[in-house]
Amino acid sequence: xxxxxxxxxxxxxxxxxxxxxxxxxxxxxxxxxxxxxxxxxxxxxxxxxxxxxxxxxxxxxxxxxxxxxxxxxxxxxxxxxxxxxxxxxxxxxxxxxxxxxxxxxxxxxxxxxxxxxxxxxxxxxxxxxxxxxxxxxxxxxxxxxxxxxxxxxxxxxxxxxxxxxxxxxxxxxxxxxxxxxxxxxxxxxxxxxxxxxxxxxxxxxxxxxxxxxxxxxxxxxxxxxxxxxxxxxxxxxxxxxxxxxxxxxxxxxxxxxxxxxxxxxxxxxxxxxxxxxxxxxxxxxxxxxxxxxxxxxxxxxxxxxxxxxxxxxx
Amino acid sequence: xxxxxxxxxxxxxxxxxxxxxxxxxxxxxxxxxxxxxxxxxxxxxxxxxxxxxxxxxxxxxxxxxxxxxxxxxxxxxxxxxxxxxxxxxxxxxxxxxxxxxxxxxxxxxxxxxxxxxxxxxxxxxxxxxxxxxxxxxxxxxxxxxxxxxxxxxxxxxxxxxxxxxxxxxxxxxxxxxxxxxxxxxxxxxxxxxxxxxxxxxxxxxxxxxxxxxxxxxxxxxxxxxxxxxxxxxxxxxxxxxxxxxxxxx
Numbered sequence: 001x002x003x004x005x006x007x008x009x010x011x012x013x014x015x016x017x018x019x020x021x022x023x024x025x026x027x028x029x030x031x032x033x034x035x036x037x038x039x040x041x042x043x044x045x046x047x048x049x050x051x052x053x054x055x056x057x058x059x060x061x062x063x064x065x066x067x068x069x070x071x072x073x074x075x076x077x078x079x080x081x082x083x084x085x086x087x088x089x090x091x092x093x094x095x096x097x098x099x100x101x102x103x104x105x106x107x108x109x110x111x112x113x114x115x116x117x118x119x120x121x122x123x124x125x126x127x128x129x130x131x132x133x134x135x136x137x138x139x140x141x142x143x144x145x146x147x148x149x150x151x152x153x154x155x156x157x158x159x160x161x162x163x164x165x166x167x168x169x170x171x172x173x174x175x176x177x178x179x180x181x182x183x184x185x186x187x188x189x190x191x192x193x194x195x196x197x198x199x200x201x202x203x204x205x206x207x208x209x210x211x212x213x214x215x216x217x218x219x220x221x222x223x224x225x226x227x228x229x230x231x232x233x234x235x236x237x238x239x240x241x242x243x244x245x246x247x248x249x250x251x252x253x254x255x256x257x258x259x260x261x262x263x264x265x266x267x268x269x270x271x272x273x274x275x276x277x278x279x280x281x282x283x284x285x286x287x288x289x290x291x292x293x294x295x296x297x298x299x300x301x302x303x304x305x306x307x308x309x310x311x312x313x314x
Numbered sequence: 315x316x317x318x319x320x321x322x323x324x325x326x327x328x329x330x331x332x333x334x335x336x337x338x339x340x341x342x343x344x345x346x347x348x349x350x351x352x353x354x355x356x357x358x359x360x361x362x363x364x365x366x367x368x369x370x371x372x373x374x375x376x377x378x379x380x381x382x383x384x385x386x387x388x389x390x391x392x393x394x395x396x397x398x399x400x401x402x403x404x405x406x407x408x409x410x411x412x413x414x415x416x417x418x419x420x421x422x423x424x425x426x427x428x429x430x431x432x433x434x435x436x437x438x439x440x441x442x443x444x445x446x447x448x449x450x451x452x453x454x455x456x457x458x459x460x461x462x463x464x465x466x467x468x469x470x471x472x473x474x475x476x477x478x479x480x481x482x483x484x485x486x487x488x489x490x491x492x493x494x495x496x497x498x499x500x501x502x503x504x505x506x507x508x509x510x511x512x513x514x515x516x517x518x519x520x521x522x523x524x525x526x527x528x529x530x531x532x533x534x535x536x537x538x539x540x541x542x543x544x545x546x547x548x549x550x551x552x553x554x555x556x557x558x559x560x561x562x563x
Binding site: 022023024025026027028029127128136137138139180181182183184227228229230231233235236253254255256260263264265266267288289291292294295296299 | 331332333334335336337338339341344345346370371372373374375376377378380382385386389390391455456457458459460461462464500501503518520525526529530
């Protein structure tokens, strides 16, 4: 019989996400998947799943859960209080959740997106090759919706339940957020570029899985704020007429009509997404060549963290 | 005609645009033009027939092709050169896509703009419908939402700016006008476009063997139908027996 994970209390923006839905951007289908890909992959690896398995993503606040068989669980993304049967356990480690016992996950500190992976993964049907939820179009996930109190999720078959912990630390810097200029960098004059790179910007509460609106000095596109719509990618920085940059995220639309001053370097997407609302940061422009080097380096680093997981004692 | 062309803006096309460290674009124009769109689709077809290592996805739009790649397999700089080279080789394929007939129920409860549009243009509702249904439209691209079709070919008289305040929910199948563009809505959602009617065919259904009804390059004729035919078609669509009519040329 299929094991079930029951949600007794759900945070406000909780959804099923895997590593994303690929191959359909030309048909208007967003990639979706975890906003913080690394944290999602590490959570899965900690419970013995494939890095791309379907897990639960939550924003700011977790919830409470139980399973009807023994499972391993891991919470990553940031740090938050986690309790099993009322006893605190650490994030970024896997723990046994005995059948029928309660897992509670509190509020993230200093981060926005959290992940709960369960051994066996969430075994809902795939839609267009992925279990990820695209909330705006109601695609994938559990009926295309955010998870709610009372929902039950089927779990896949799990291997041996061996709790693990990180052997190689996974750290994130506080350096400026790297961007690659373009595709419409030439819509902005030297003055606008100076502003963009020398003034701090702030994350705001206007953020979800589709996009985040930034606050800071307005950017004027001297060639205008309308282009003939072209493709966007995850990390595109659109500049609408308000001059306030909008960074597209995992669920972002696939095309758009605003000029895009730059693209967030892929290895810094999660670092930006995890900045708490209201936090100031700076942008730093790097070449596409260097961004590729650093992207490959970041992939290798993630592989080292996952490869370096070790048995947790006690 | 060669794929190499230049415009009068001082920028020569095609040109490479960078979209971060996992995507790169080749741009054929900064305007809506059928030639640029054909260049895009020709290059896209060439990449499908003879793929470049490391290319994961391609996204054809009005006037550019964006390519998603794995930097571990191919570097953007090299890929950009390859795309320019490929674009310079081919002849534009004129063989346009399928010609499809879409039955449209003009008016109806969700399409409040038909009468406003007639007033705005100082025409009768019947004239607006006749004019809208007289043109051949071309699918320039699929994007924004799953299966959403951006169409070109809207008669100039019908060009109308978007609404100042978007509506919260427009149904799937709604036929819209936004500026110079026309569209067929594929999933329900908010929109600032003006809507004239709806087609009963589903542009997107993830449970169908072929989830997407249209692709870029397809051409469309709209045919007005009455409430009785719409009701019958609704039944056929629900039963899965409705078939879009492809017009032989």
